[in-house]
Amino acid sequence: MIERVIWVVLDSVGIGALPDANKYGDEGSNTLGNVSKSVGGLKIPNMERLGLGNIDGIKGTKYNENPIGCYGKFEEMSNGKDTTTGHWEMAGVYLQEAFPTYPNGFPSDIVEEFERLTGRSIIGNKPASGTAILEELGEEHINTGKVIVYTSADSVFQIAAHEDIVPLDELYNMCEIARNILKDEHAVARVIARPFTGDATNFVRTSNRRDFSLLPPHDTILDILKNNGLNVMAVGKIEDIFCKKGVTEAVHTKDNMDGIDKTLEYMKTDKKGLIYTNLVDFDMKWGHRNDFVSYGKGLEEFDNRLLDILNEMKDSDVLFITADHGCDPTVPGTDHTREYIPFLAYGKELKENVNMGTKKGFYHMGQTIADIFNVEKVKNGESFLKQIIK
Known part of the structure; x- marks a missing residue:
């Protein structure tokens, strides 16, 4: 048995x-x-x-x-x-219906609401490889405190932040806020926390990633x-x-x-x-x-x-x-x-x-x-x- x-x-x-x-x-x-x-x-x-x-x-x-x-x-x-x-x-x-994707980044009303509720501005807002976006914007994020928001060909809203700049609890809370904003026509499959460490010579994504999915x-x-x-x-x-x-x-x-x-x-x-x-x-x-x-x-x-x-x-x-x-x-x-x-x-x-x-x-x-x-x-x-x- x-x-x-x-x-x-x-x-x-x-x-x-x-x-x-x-x-x-x-x-x-x-x-x-x-x-x-x-x-x-x-x-x-x-x-x-x-x-x-x-x-x-x-x-x-x-x-x-x-x-x-x-x-x-x-x-x-x-x-x-x-x-x-x-x-x-x-x-x-x-x-039967595919989750929404954002090949041109997220619309301004989504971005503005996210920035208002989190108290942090964003940079990025485009489809990108997770490592390439850190090479491009990681240093700016560290210098300004603005968080990196990006997507991919998949239905994802990803938030990358250095663990020394944005504490994990704050990053996860931002993901919860994004999850609550992204509903109805903008109900992406997942909001993903993408914490990283290191410096401009070697940014490394950590194992503290978390996914915030829709309910089945x-x-x-x-x-x-x-x-x-x-x-x-x-x-x-x-x-x-x-x-x-x-x-x-x-x-x-x-x-x-x-x-x-x-x-x-x-x-x-x-x-x-x-x-x-x-x-x-x-x-x-x-x-x-x-x-x-x-x-x-x-x-x-x-x-x-x-x-x-x-x-x-x-x-x-x-x-x-x-x-x-x-x-x-x-x-x-x-x-x-x-x-x-x-x-x-x-x-x-x-x-x-x-x-x-x-x-x-x-x-x-x-x-x-x-x-x-x-x-x-x-x-x-x-x-x-x-x-x-x-």
Whole structure:
């Protein structure tokens, strides 16, 4: 009997452009495949042992004759290619309308209201890479106390501030103010606190980032599990993505390795339910910075630590490994890419070497988790539990 699901999201590890990628300017994107090609191949034997290289059409991995896991790929149905859209869809939400984006910066009425309520002027107000905007405006921010506000191709309102100039509590409060301003037609998916340290020679974003998301439009698998007395243990930015809704306990993380450590700590408990982990370095540190070399190393580091997770698993545990979108560091631009995501499942209660094919809709994952725990269904999706369980 399955008593716990460990759900690990490799943030941005897409595996090939979706059929509608041309609508997003993402033709030819393939995060995993292009990273592997660019670094001369990846050493990820543990994911390959689970069946990663057996996924239909996947590139950059080795085929395994006898994988021990179930494997497939998922196509996003919601409009968008961002963190919130991806995670919400996994948990049972289908978004027909995309979140608003601001390729020309935020309108003056939003900016003026933000400045009035926070008491700080802003600089920036344009789409930018998180590191490039610090190089451009970090020194001015330090000299003037004006905060850096910027966006991207995603639906985000980001506030960057030096921790010595703007205390974290003030930065988080500014994010709350922005979150309250950005509603209705301007209801962006996330307001993000982007604290940094250092000087003009080397500005460094810190691990004190926080995401202030919208509330999901209806209950997700997290709420359903919690309402049925099960634990929902969130690791990394998961609780931020869901506004803490449906989460019973949570821990933030410094980096991918810390995220795996925190996941293992939860695994060492006997709590039944869901451990839901996001490993954000792939996206934040490497994808958006076009650093395919570090991206490749990060995949290999995760694969090495995957052994720790596999060794810690109880017979009543099931492991899901997936992603939420792409962020191909080898293509022009620094934004997310509209891609298929991989899916791996493993556990003593599951079959081995099951090719699940391609599934339309991330929400089938949430529906399957509902089926595993025999609780109410999520709003969208069909369970694939019968396909993978012994």
